Amino acid sequence: MKQKVLSCIMALVLVLGLFPGTALAEEPDGDTPTINVPRNGAVLNGTEYTTLDDAMEAASDGDTIYLGEGTYSGNDKNPTVVGKGAGKTLTFVGASPDKTTWNIQGPEEPYVVDKNCDYSFKESKSITFKNMTVVGSVYKDGSKQAKYLQGLAYIQNITLENCVFNGLAAYWGYSTTTFNNVTFNAPGTAESGIDAMEYSLWTWTGSEYTFNNCTFNSAGKVLNVYNEGQHGSTTINFKNCTVNSSNSDSLSVMNINDSLAQGFTVNFTGTNTVTGIKADGIAATDGSHASVAKNGAKKTTAEATCSKLFEFNMKYGNGNTGKTTVTIDGKTVWQDGKMVNHNIAANDGSKLYTDGYIDNAFTTNTTTQGKRTITTKTCKYCGWSEESSTYNWDVSRSKTATELNKNNESTVTLSLPSAEEKLSSDIVFVLDKSTSTDLKGDALTMLSKIKEQVNETGATVKVGVVVFNKTATVSAQLTDISTDEGYNAVKAGIETTIASGSNTHAGMLAGKQLLDNDTSVDAARKYLILVSDGVTYQFCKENDFSKAYTRNFNKELGGTLPPAH
Incomplete structure (x- = not known):
């Protein structure tokens, strides 16, 4: 019995071998059985058709048509008008990329609006190609060319899966376009059949492009991210792809021009491997290329992305108008027309962006x-x-004060924060306006020395000034004195002149409030310096330093004497 079965299988193989025009169409994922398809014919729902046109005419929305060995197109006789599959959602499955070819066709003369497009599937909701080579575009004389604005027009969603794409197309899905495991051979490569160097693809139509596990073979250009906003903002997802270029001056993988677009969002995820392409830069080095800007000028630092994955097209003017956001593994690296940071790390700490940082260049x-x-x-x-x-610090990191001398004087040493700790300090001078001119001069001298240390060390120090007579006045808010403008504002506060009176309590309250108001500085880094002769005869109530009170001990005026000691 086993011999009979084996003999039958052998006989079937021999019979198939007698018909070289028969190819085996098979779903790439192997979910459906192998289907025998005649050369240049088609199979739909188990029925063989001698021509693709007949199969498409018989097909219903959502059908899958299997193709054999040969060359196909949506309307081989007249690509300028709709074909038999127009308006339908169809999937086409080839025998293999080396056996089945689909030609996107170009017209003899360009159209006024859509230029060199193929209308064969006009108004179709979805068209999917699997397991074949797709060429964009082939013209009536049989030539393969990379002309301006060619491709399949007026289809909402286009998918290529396990395919080879040769040449250039700009028109894709008017809503979405998806490429799964597609090998792109750009114009200029031998595989494309086109000598002139060009992009593989333009993002001229649609709102979303997705590239999963694709391979790009380039002679200098890969993807042209450009449209004029006719379909809204565009998102481009690029995951686990491989890009190869044979041109040492190749542009980055995506050449972006958002000058007329509504906006681009570009998301790179997974492992994207780029070989033969250097980072976008301002000079040609071992690791960077320098794209030409308008009128032959070189790009500036602000215009260069320092990335192999993307750059901006400045050749025809400003292609970077702030409407593009680029992410790598979920982290935004370019936004509002500039790089977010030159050094962005992945979650595991590895270098993510830019290539300058990745290469330690x-x-x-x-x-x-x-x-x-x-x-x-x-x-x-x-x-x-x-x-x-x-x-190189040789400054104490603390504050010290000597014991009072016979004149009740103490020497206070105030040290600024060390650079290692990266701390900030607040200082408030509280000045008694009845104080002698010498002490005021000492306060100005201390301010000058603090500024010298700030300039020398780079520390952050804010200084404020409170002056008081019978009430207190803030003559200078806490101000960074690293600049001349800030220093002069504080100096003017110290030099402020007000009428006489003496209420130390008011000055201290106002100085404390000024320090408390700054919550950005640790309390341990706040200092209050009182400059006064020590004489005071007024006080304040309930922390209100704008009102002064005094004690009356004259019994004739209704006062009371202090208690005896």
Whole structure:
């Protein structure tokens, strides 16, 4: 019995071998059985058709048509008008990319609006191609060309799966286009059959493009991310793809121009491998290329992305108008017309963006300013610069005060925060306006020395001033004195002149409130410096330093004497 079965199988194989025009169409995922399809014919629902036109005419919405070995198109006789499959949702499954070819066809003369498009599936909701080679576009003389605006027009959703795509197309799904496991051979590669270098694809139509596990073979250009906003904003998803280029001056994978677009969102996820393409930069180096900007000028640091994955087309003007957002593994790396940061790490700490950081492509320059050593790193690719500082500290990190001398004077030493701790400090001078001119001069001298230390160390110090007579006045809010403008504002506060009177309580209350109001500085880093002759005869109530009170001990005026001691 086993011999009979084996003999039958052998006989079937021999019979199939007698018909070279028969190909086996098979779903790439193997979910459906192998189907025998005649050369240049089609099979629909188990029925063989000698021509694709006959099969499409018989097909209903949602049907799958199997193709054999040969070359097919939506309307081979006249691509300028709709074919038999127009208006229908159809899936076409080929025998294999090396046996089945689908030609997107171009007209003899360009249309006024859609230029060089194929109308064969006009008004179809969804068209899917599987397991074949798709060529965009082939013209009446049989030539394969990469002309302006060619492709399949007026289809809402297009999918290519387990296919090879040769050449260029700009028209795709008017809503979505999906590529799963597709190999793109761009114009300029031998496989494309087109000599001139061009992109594989334009994002001219639709609101979403998805590339999953695709391979791109390029001679210098890969994807042209450009449209004029006719279908709204566009999202491009690029996951686990491989890009190869034979041109050392190749553009980055995506060349973006958002000048006329409503907006682009580009999402790179997974492992995307790029070979033969250098990062977008301002100069040609071992790791960067320098695309030409308008009128032959070079890109500036602000215009360069420092990335192999994407760049902006500045050749015809400003292609980076702030309408593109780029993410890598969910982290935004480009937004509002500029890179978010030159060094963005993945969640595991690995370097994510830019290629300058990934390649550690920097020149380093070191200078010294007093106790500060400044190291400047400049990216060789895009020119981005960043500074870091270290400090040689010999300043105490605390405040000290000596014992009072016979004149009731104490020497106070105030130390600024160290650079290592990266702390900030607040200082408030509380000045008695009845104080001698010498003490006011000492306050100005102390302010000057604090500013010198700030300039030398890079510490952050804010200084405020309270002056008081019978009530207190804030003559200078807490101000960063690292700038001349801030320093002069505080200096003017110290020099403020008001009428006489003496209420130390009011001054202290106002100074404390000024320090308390700044919640950005730790309480341990706040200092109040009282400059006064120590004489006071007025006080305040309920923390209100704007009103003064005094005690009356004259019994004739209704006062009371203090208790005896």
